[in-house]
Amino acid sequence: MLGFGLIGRVAAEIRRDIAAARTRDPAARGVGWFEILAAWPGVHALLAHRVAHALHEAGVPLLPRMIAAVSRALTGIEIHPAARIGSGLFIDHGMGVVIGETAELGDDVTLYQGVTLGGTGFATGKRHPTVQDNVTIGSGAKLLGPITVGHGSKIGANSVVIHDVPANSTVVGNPGHPVRVEGRRPEGPDADWVHLPDPIADAIKSLASRIAALEQTAEGADDGNVHPLRVPDGHDDPAETEIAHRVNRSVGPNPAGG
Numbered sequence: 001m002l003g004f005g006l007i008g009r010v011a012a013e014i015r016r017d018i019a020a021a022r023t024r025d026p027a028a029r030g031v032g033w034f035e036i037l038a039a040w041p042g043v044h045a046l047l048a049h050r051v052a053h054a055l056h057e058a059g060v061p062l063l064p065r066m067i068a069a070v071s072r073a074l075t076g077i078e079i080h081p082a083a084r085i086g087s088g089l090f091i092d093h094g095m096g097v098v099i100g101e102t103a104e105l106g107d108d109v110t111l112y113q114g115v116t117l118g119g120t121g122f123a124t125g126k127r128h129p130t131v132q133d134n135v136t137i138g139s140g141a142k143l144l145g146p147i148t149v150g151h152g153s154k155i156g157a158n159s160v161v162i163h164d165v166p167a168n169s170t171v172v173g174n175p176g177h178p179v180r181v182e183g184r185r186p187e188g189p190d191a192d193w194v195h196l197p198d199p200i201a202d203a204i205k206s207l208a209s210r211i212a213a214l215e216q217t218a219e220g221a222d223d224g225n226v227h228p229l230r231v232p233d234g235h236d237d238p239a240e241t242e243i244a245h246r247v248n249r250s251v252g253p254n255p256a257g258g
């Protein structure tokens with residue numbers, strides 16, 4: 001009786017995994033369930049994980065990790081046997097996906113290739129993301145640390161997300177920031193991520209204008225006169241005037257003058 005129950009549950013899970021591929025992969029529309037089962041690496045990785053996870057939960061040593069390692073070698077998708085995954089996960093293409101030990105995924109999550117649900121260091125305990133239901137994570141996105149991605153959210157391709165993501169939002173970029181929350185652009189002074197101050201660029205500009213002033217002074221040395229350096233505020237700086245004298249001495253007579 002218990003055996004039939006288990007078989008029924010596994011069959012229902014497999015049906016749902018295949019249905020997830022059919023509904024969320026345009027390339028799988030019209031493809032038979034057997035072909036998806038035989039040829040979709042995301043489906044293979046998920047089935048292998050379900051077996052590895054059940055054995056891990058039952059306390060079986062070594063075997064869960066071996067199953068995960070073989071699955072990774074075949075599919076390019078690495079899922080730690082302890083990771084908790086809901087039903088209806090679809091991993092499209094798959095290669096390069098990493099799902100860490102303490103990651104938790106809700107139902108009907110979609111991951112594209114190259115997604116990392118990883119930790120940020122050598123910390124132990126809960127250190128991987130929690131992804132709630134109906135979340136889509138674009139290819140190459142890195143979600144790091146014990147953050148929570150709220151249900152229904154989308155993470156843009158190649159984003160790097162290290163903070164919690166509110167439900168029903170779209171987060172893009174590095175660092176990942178919300179560009180839509182509940183379908184609307186976020187408002188407020190912190191919402192303008194495009195025009196952030198750039199202190200490094202400011203420092204480089206200030207250095208460039210100073211170098212231009214120095215070049216002008218060095219050029220003036222050609223006519224034999226000492227030109228004190230002009231600082232941007234227009235006043236002569238005694239220390240810089242001394243530098244100007246040295247510049248003039250080192251330049252010497254103009255060789256082109258014969």
Ligand SMILES: CC(C)(COP(=O)(O)OP(=O)(O)OC[C@H]1O[C@@H](n2cnc3c(N)ncnc32)[C@H](O)[C@@H]1OP(=O)(O)O)[C@@H](O)C(=O)NCCC(=O)NCCS
Nearest residue numbers: 093112137138139154155156157158170171172173179180
């Ligand atoms: C984020 C994503 C889900 C778009 O969701 P959406 O709700 O349709 O959002 P929009 O397309 O309206 O984009 C919202 C804003 O984010 C920007 N944006 C979208 N995706 C982005 C990304 N990956 N990186 C940076 N900015 C991005 C858009 O330019 C837009 O900016 P705007 O507000 O200045 O106009 C989608 O762009 C994405 O990255 N999907 C992943 C797809 C993928 O990995 N495919 C692989 C197939 S093999």
